[in-house]
Structures are given as C-alpha cells and as structure tokens.
Amino acid sequence: MDRLIIRGGVPLSGEIRVSGAKNAALPLMCASLLTGEQLTLSNVPHLRDVSTMLRLLAQIGVEVSLDDRLGLSLKAERLSDPVAPYDLVKTMRASILVLGPLLARRGEARVSLPGGCAIGLRPVDVHIKGLESLGAVISVEQGYIAARAKRLKGARILMDLVTVTGTENLMMAACLAEGTTVLENAAREPEVVDLAQCLSAMGARIRGAGTDLITIEGVTGLHGAAHRIMADRIETGTFLAAAAATGGEVALNGVDAAILDAVLEKLREAGARVGVVDGTISLAMSRRPSAVSVRTAPFPAFPTDMQAQVMALDAIAEGTSVITETIFENRFMHALEMQRLGADIEISGNTAIVRGVGKLQGATVMATDLRASASLVIAGLVAEGETTIERIYHLDRGYECIEEKLAQLGARIRRVH
Numbered sequence: 295m296d297r298l299i300i301r302g303g304v305p306l307s308g309e310i311r312v313s314g315a316k317n318a319a320l321p322l323m324c325a326s327l328l329t330g331e332q333l334t335l336s337n338v339p340h341l342r343d344v345s346t347m348l349r350l351l352a353q354i355g356v357e358v359s360l361d362d363r364l365g366l367s368l369k370a371e372r373l374s375d376p377v378a379p380y381d382l383v384k385t386m387r388a389s390i391l392v393l394g395p396l397l398a399r400r401g402e403a404r405v406s407l408p409g410g411c412a413i414g415l416r417p418v419d420v421h422i423k424g425l426e427s428l429g430a431v432i433s434v435e436q437g438y439i440a441a442r443a444k445r446l447k448g449a450r451i452l453m454d455l456v457t458v459t460g461t462e463n464l465m466m467a468a469c470l471a472e473g474t475t476v477l478e479n480a481a482r483e484p485e486v487v488d489l490a491q492c493l494s495a496m497g498a499r500i501r502g503a504g505t506d507l508i509t510i511e512g513v514t515g516l517h518g519a520a521h522r523i524m525a526d527r528i529e530t531g532t533f534l535a536a537a538a539a540t541g542g543e544v545a546l547n548g549v550d551a552a553i554l555d556a557v558l559e560k561l562r563e564a565g566a567r568v569g570v571v572d573g574t575i576s577l578a579m580s581r582r583p584s585a586v587s588v589r590t591a592p593f594p595a596f597p598t599d600m601q602a603q604v605m606a607l608d609a610i611a612e613g614t615s616v617i618t619e620t621i622f623e624n625r626f627m628h629a630l631e632m633q634r635l636g637a638d639i640e641i642s643g644n645t646a647i648v649r650g651v652g653k654l655q656g657a658t659v660m661a662t663d664l665r666a667s668a669s670l671v672i673a674g675l676v677a678e679g680e681t682t683i684e685r686i687y688h689l690d691r692g693y694e695c696i697e698e699k700l701a702q703l704g705a706r707i708r709r710v711h
C-alpha cells in the first residue's frame with residue numbers, strides 16, 4: 295500500500311493552480327442522469343472519488359468519455375440498471391447522489407444504504423423523507439433503499455437539518471417533478487450553487503440556490519449542456535494552512551476567494567498576510583502562528599472539511615485553541631495521530647483543546663479519512679525529521695497530485711509503493 299514520506303521543516307514557497315472541486319464534480323456528474331443528451335464537464339479533477347463515480351455511472355448505463363484536457367462527457371441516453379451497489383457505496387457515500395436523478399428520470403432506483411463511516415454515522419433520512427414528500431414510495435430491503443415513483447410531484451419540503459448532498463439530491467429530483475418544489479433550510483454551500491448553475495444551463499428552473507430557500511419549477515425534460523466545475527475551496531484552504539504552518543509564502547491561482555471568507559479570516563487571525571487579486575490568493579507567514587479557535591458549521595461558517603487542517607496549524611501555534619466540531623460526531627481521529635508527532639491535544643466530546651507546542655517530531659502515522667490525511671501532511675511538513683503517512687489512499691480520494699503540487703512548492707515529499 296502506498297505511503298507518503300515527508301522530511302519536514304521547509305517553508306512552502308511558490309505558486310500552484312487549484313484543481314476542480316471534488317464535492318462539486320460528484321453531484322454534477324450525477325446530473326447527467328437527468329437527460330438523454332450529452333453533459334460536458336470541464337476542469338474535472340483527477341481523483342479516486344471521480345473514478346469511482348465514473349464506474350458507478352457506467353454501470354448504470356451512462357456513456358462516458360474523457361479527453362486529455364480534463365474534460366468529461368457523459369451521455370445517459372439509455373439507462374440500463376438503476377442500481378448503486380454496496381461495493382461502490384461503501385467506498386464513496388456520495389454515490390447516494392444518483393438516487394434523486396434516477397428516480398426522477400427512470401421512476402425507480404435501488405441504492406445501497408451507506409451505513410457508518412470513519413467520520414460519523416451519517417444517515418440519509420433527510421434524503422429519503424424529502425423524496426417521499428415528492429411522492430416516491432421508498433422501502434429499505436436487504437440493505438438497499440428501493441424507491442419508485444411514476445412522476446414525482448412538487449412539494450414544500452422543510453429539511454430537518456442542513457445537508458449538502460441531501461439538498462443536491464432533492465434539487466436534482468425536483469427538476470423533473472410536476473409542479474413547484476420549495477426546499478426550506480437548504481444548504482447554502484457554493485457546490486450547491488455550482489450544481490444549480492449547471493442544471494439551469496440544462497433547462498431547469500431554479501431560484502434561490504445559495505440561500506436557504508430554493509424554489510424549483512419542474513419541467514418535462516432537460517437537455518445537454520457544457521459546464522466548468524468550480525475550483526476546490528477545501529484544496530485551496532488546505533494549501534493555505536500548510537503554507538501558514540510552515541512559515542511560507544505561496545500564491546494559489548484559479549480560485550474564488552469570496553467563498554473562503556471564514557477560512558481566510560482564521561488564517562489572518564493566526565498572523566498570516568493574505569491578499570486577494572483576480573482569482574489569486576496569496577499568503578505569507580513570517581512568524582510562529584497564533585492559536586485560533588474554530589467552530590465548524592454549515593456554509594458560510596467555518597467548514598468541517600477544514601477542521602483537521604486548522605488543528606495541524608494550532609498544534610504548533612503560540613497559545614491554546616478550542617476546536618468545536620458541530621457537523622460530524624467522530625471527526626477527531628487525526629488528533630490521536632498528531633499526538634504521535636508530539637502534539638498536545640485533549641478531546642472531550644465534540645471539542646478539542648489544542649495547546650501549541652514549539653515543534654513536532656517526525657513519526658509514522660496513519661490516515662483515517664480524507665481530511666485527516668491532509669492534516670497529517672501539514673503536520674509532517676512542519677515536523678522535524680521524517681514523517682511517514684500510511685493509508686494515503688484516503689488522500690487520493692480528494693487531492694489531485696498532492697505530492698507533485700507540494701514538491702512544486704519546495705516540500706521534500708515522496709510516495710513509496
């Protein structure tokens with residue numbers, strides 16, 4: 295199994311281009327199920343989760359072609375088998391995103407129930423309840439969600455809690471429903487907006503994406519479109535946190551700073567100089583970071599997907615910070631691994647108290663999930679000596695060419711097979 299070996303202590307310096315966003319790409323790929331015409335996506339990141347989604351869509355009958363410039367064409371002219379099997383769903387929960395589109399277009403879908411995962415229980419009850427409100431008949435049989443509907447009917451749906459993929463699933467399903475659907479307490483994440491823009495280009499009628507009230511007027515059919523996937527705000531934040539932790543100076547190109555406010559604010563509070571000019575974010579850190587406390591919450595608040603990376607920064611910061619995770623109940627696995635590098639972190643329920651230490655020492659650590667592995671990379675970049683990170687297949691799910699990009703910024707990092 296692949297491992298990453300990092301020799302820490304080099305401040306990151308230089309310029310890189312940010313890739314397309316994983317969490318935008320996955321729902322956008324599923325949107326192809328809503329039409330028999332071709333959907334062309336550009337700026338597609340080369341990631342394990344994208345390959346897994348391609349396998350799933352191909353199995354359902356979508357014709358897939360990739361060009362050499364990160365372009366992806368998807369054509370769901372004839373759907374063969376509206377099923378998302380356990381083998382794929384267990385490796386990638388975002389597979390649940392085929393449920394809404396399949397049900398809306400084919401009138402039936404069978405999707406394996408995702409079950410627990412490394413960061414928490416993550417049920418899908420809100421997806422199911424929402425689709426039932428649209429008229430679907432849903433049962434759970436032998437571990438599968440089996441859903442049927444002749445034609446979905448628009449409804450007013452109040453979602454119990456803010457769910458990103460839940461909002462996306464219901465928004466996609468409602469595009470082909472009869473009548474108007476209103477989603478209340480919808481997720482406001484930029485990836486939801488990106489999806490709505492693509493769906494609108496396909497002929498959907500959507501208002502309010504980016505607010506907590508989304509209105510969708512159903513249409514009888516959607517058509518093909520071309521869409522460029524937004525830049526990855528979490529990849530951006532990860533590289534910025536790495537630069538801040540190592541006392542570096544970097545410029546990240548091709549990003550939208552407006553959707554990173556909460557993260558940029560925390561990096562400034564830590565002492566970094568952050569500049570934004572026309573799609574480029576620059577960051578320079580010339581001293582030991584100050585500890586920053588964060589509380590994760592749905593967008594536009596501080597993202598849970600950046601919590602682990604900020605913990606790495608806090609681990610070597612001046613002072614003590616309090617990190618509160620309000621989205622997932624088990625998202626502190628990285629703290630134990632960071633302790634192996636010498637960090638001083640105390641966990642109590644959904645709160646971590648991080649007392650900054652002067653330095654970390656290289657050791658062997660294990661990646662437990664995607665963002666946890668990113669935080670260990672940051673910790674490894676600041677640690678003295680050599681850090682080995684095992685199970686980095688987690689990292690490959692969501693970071694495109696991470697070691698190449700870090701090496702471009704001067705890091706001493708290599709992958710061992």
Ligand code: EPU
Binds near residue numbers: 417420421456460
């Ligand atoms: N939840 C329920 N019932 C539901 C749906 C969600 O109880 O039906 C709970 C979840 O268990 C969680 C909270 O609601 O406690 C929010 O979960 P949400 O549904 O928003 O998460 P998600 O849609 O499954 C997406 C991202 C995650 C990101 C979260 C939160 C994608 C493909 N995944 O997951 O990304 O952490 O939103 O922002 O968009 C990652 O990239 O590392 C990642 C985990």
